Amino acid sequence: MNLLNFIEQFPDEESCMFKYKEVRDKVGVLCSVCESKDHYWKSDKWQYECKKCGKRTTLRSGTAMHGSRLSYRYWFIAMHLLTSTKKSFSALELQRQLGHNRYEPVWCMLHKLREVMGRRDGEYELSGVIELDDGFFTTIKPESEKDKPLKRGRGSQKKSKVLVMIESVPVEGQTTKNGKQRKVGHIKMVVVDDLKANTITQIVEANIANNTVIDSDNSNSYVKLKDIGMEHKPEIIPKEKVNEMLPWVHIAISNAKRLLLDIHHDVEPQYLQSYLNEFCYKYNRRYFGDKLFDRLLIACVSYKNEF
Numbered sequence: 607m608n609l610l611n612f613i614e615q616f617p618d619e620e621s622c623m624f625k626y627k628e629v630r631d632k633v634g635v636l637c638s639v640c641e642s643k644d645h646y647w648k649s650d651k652w653q654y655e656c657k658k659c660g661k662r663t664t665l666r667s668g669t670a671m672h673g674s675r676l677s678y679r680y681w682f683i684a685m686h687l688l689t690s691t692k693k694s695f696s697a698l699e700l701q702r703q704l705g706h707n708r709y710e711p712v713w714c715m716l717h718k719l720r721e722v723m724g725r726r727d728g729e730y731e732l733s734g735v736i737e738l739d740d741g742f743f744t745t746i747k748p749e750s751e752k753d754k755p756l757k758r759g760r761g762s763q764k765k766s767k768v769l770v771m772i773e774s775v776p777v778e779g780q781t782t783k784n785g786k787q788r789k790v791g792h793i794k795m796v797v798v799d800d801l802k803a804n805t806i807t808q809i810v811e812a813n814i815a816n817n818t819v820i821d822s823d824n825s826n827s828y829v830k831l832k833d834i835g836m837e838h839k840p841e842i843i844p845k846e847k848v849n850e851m852l853p854w855v856h857i858a859i860s861n862a863k864r865l866l867l868d869i870h871h872d873v874e875p876q877y878l879q880s881y882l883n884e885f886c887y888k889y890n891r892r893y894f895g896d897k898l899f900d901r902l903l904i905a906c907v908s909y910k911n912e913f
């Protein structure tokens with residue numbers, strides 16, 4: 607959807623509200639009291655009313671917009687910008703574009719949308735053949751380490767560790783567009799506290815289907831992958847062979863790093879996952895085109911808040 611289509615389709619607050627209701631009617635409303643799914647629509651109040659117990663549910667309640675005071679149109683604009691731009695949008699830039707006087711609610715909205723993206727991708731497991739590696743992303747020094755001297759290298763407090771998993775099926779006898787011998791599928795990036803074998807194994811188990819083939823280097827982080835039923839094939843990978851043997855993880859890591867550098871500066875470690883959620887969500891849906899906006903909208907409506 608380009609900007610003109612967007613403006614045409616959503617010219618005002620009302621058009622966004624009607625669209626949100628249309629999607630919510632399709633997704634369904636769950637009563638927070640009796641869990642019934644049958645509701646009346648009270649058009650005078652713009653609320654649902656449970657047919658069984660009478661509990662009212664607002665249109666925003668239980669969705670990603672729960673608790674937000676920003677207009678529907680702001681949310682729609684944010685979703686449009688996040689899904690129609692190849693890169694991303696900073697909260698500061700969006701605040702400027704909206705002419706909104708406060709930064710914080712805009713920032714919260716974008717992070718909520720990224721959380722929605724992360725949850726959606728969290729529902730899927732990777733399978734087939736996986737390239738696995740870790741990346742070190744630059745983040746600012748956490749508050750707790752403020753008074754401590756800065757360490758160098760991989761252990762630096764200015765680096766966050768990220769486990770990168772990417773479906774990468776070898777293509778026999780063929781070279782793909784980028785000259786790689788492997789076809790890339792879906793991707794996941796998870797910020798981790800450490801690279802100990804137990805930590806990594808747990809994350810792999812939660813994100814990758816059983817019996818998947820996993821290619822990685824021979825790091826100690828991966829020594830327990832066989833224990834959880836993975837077909838792990840560790841290899842000693844000399845530096846000059848990395849791009850050949852694990853081509854896609856390295857492209858993905860460098861693209862994600864560039865995005866952070868270009869758009870979001872001075873990322874605090876606790877928000878890195880949020881930006882990576884957006885990167886992976888968009889990467890995994892890179893062929894969705896115009897449908898991406900609608901998909902994100904459905905994901906927003908389907909988001910279940912704690913009642």
Ligand SMILES: [Zn+2]
Nearest residue numbers: 637640656659
């Ligand atoms: Zn009820």
